[in-house]
Amino acid sequence: MRKPVALILLLLSSAAAQAAEGHSHGVGHLNASLEGDVFSVELELPLESLLGFEREPKSAQDLARVRELATLLRSGDSLLLPSPAAGCALTGVRLASAAIPPELLGEKATPAAAGASEQEHADLDAHYRFKCARPAELKRLEVAFFDTFKRLRVIEARLVTSKVQRAARLTGSSRGLVW
Numbered sequence: 097m098r099k100p101v102a103l104i105l106l107l108l109s110s111a112a113a114q115a116a117e118g119h120s121h122g123v124g125h126l127n128a129s130l131e132g133d134v135f136s137v138e139l140e141l142p143l144e145s146l147l148g149f150e151r152e153p154k155s156a157q158d159l160a161r162v163r164e165l166a167t168l169l170r171s172g173d174s175l176l177l178p179s180p181a182a183g184c185a186l187t188g189v190r191l192a193s194a195a196i197p198p199e200l201l202g203e204k205a206t207p208a209a210a211g212a213s214e215q216e217h218a219d220l221d222a223h224y225r226f227k228c229a230r231p232a233e234l235k236r237l238e239v240a241f242f243d244t245f246k247r248l249r250v251i252e253a254r255l256v257t258s259k260v261q262r263a264a265r266l267t268g269s270s271r272g273l274v275w
């Protein structure tokens with residue numbers, strides 16, 4: 097069943113990539129997938145909704161806000177809450193944005209990424225990887241981003257496993273993706 101899941105994810109991520117070019121402020125996208133005991137959650141969020149700006153950070157104040165944001169996003173297990181019964185542990189976080197040098201986000205510096213984007217809009221991509229002791233018990237993902245990031249209003253969420261596909265519009269008052 098690996099191939100169909102991979103194909104669907106490819107379709108989902110290309111749809112998300114299209115959305116990024118003209119994103120709506122306050123609206124993010126989330127793609128979750130479960131393969132074996134690995135639960136992956138990929139978020140694409142307008143940088144403006146996280147920082148209040150979406151250009152390259154230059155002032156000391158901007159830089160401090162970006163570092164604070166990276167620290168917050170790296171503590172992903174307080175922002176993304178899989179069903180407790182599944183025993184999922186966060187094993188990896190990757191952060192990337194066209195507007196922010198990778199080292200500011202706690203990633204390795206890459207020469208290719210050094211030039212800042214001149215695009216009007218910028219997203220932040222956050223990839224979370226969990227390893228779950230009891231993946232069959234994984235039935236829900238609660239997304240707690242709305243408490244921390246008040247400018248974020250909606251997350252269009254999708255889930256794909258070998259057995260189910262779900263889509264949900266998550267908001268501050270409806271924050272659970274359930275399957």
Ligand SMILES: [Zn+2]
Pocket residue numbers: 119121142144150216217218
């Ligand atoms: Zn924007």
